[in-house]
Amino acid sequence: SDQSQVSEEFKRLSVIEIEQINNPTEQRHIVYRPISFIMTEKLINTILSNNLEKLPKFGGKRNENVKKWLLDITNELNLVNLDDRQKLSVIQTFLLDDARRWFTNNMAMITEWSIFAIQIQKTFSSPIHQELAIKKIGARQQGLDETILHYYNDMMELFDTMDTDMNEQLKVAYL
CATH class of the missing domain: 1.10.8 (Helicase, Ruva Protein; domain 3)
Known part of the structure; x- marks a missing residue:
């Protein structure tokens, strides 16, 4: 039973001797890491x-x-x-x-x-990446089985490649 296990554990722990150390600088800290x-x-x-x-x-x-x-x-x-x-x-x-x-x-x-x-x-x-992005934006259409979110994210990447300072109104016009 639980009571007997607790009792046995108490007996086991009660016989442990604790050594007194007079010099505290000699104490070693035990770090318990499960x-x-x-x-x-x-x-x-x-x-x-x-x-x-x-x-x-x-x-x-x-x-x-x-x-x-x-x-x-x-x-x-x-x-x-x-x-x-x-x-x-x-x-x-x-x-x-x-x-x-x-x-x-x-x-x-x-x-x-x-x-x-x-x-x-x-x-x-390289300006090549900007040119490619411009061409891709012009030709890009949402696929039949492509989610709106995927299409939107792909277009946003292309806009950033083309021009990182492109204003939001121009982006919406392309979408």
């Missing part, structure tokens, strides 16, 4: 590392859209609660080829995430 907490922590770290491996890479090629990549990677790194300093320390793992060489050659200048964001866009932005 195994479930440790396992949860490990699971979260595993999930985060697996998700980070799947994040988009950027190589600096002409057919790659640096603005879209930067937006996507920033959003993903924000989801895993990385601050700007941490984002800057891991960003090289998401850079390939020319973009990685550019970053390596400019590391001394790139001391903050905001500087990185500005400089990578200046270096790898």
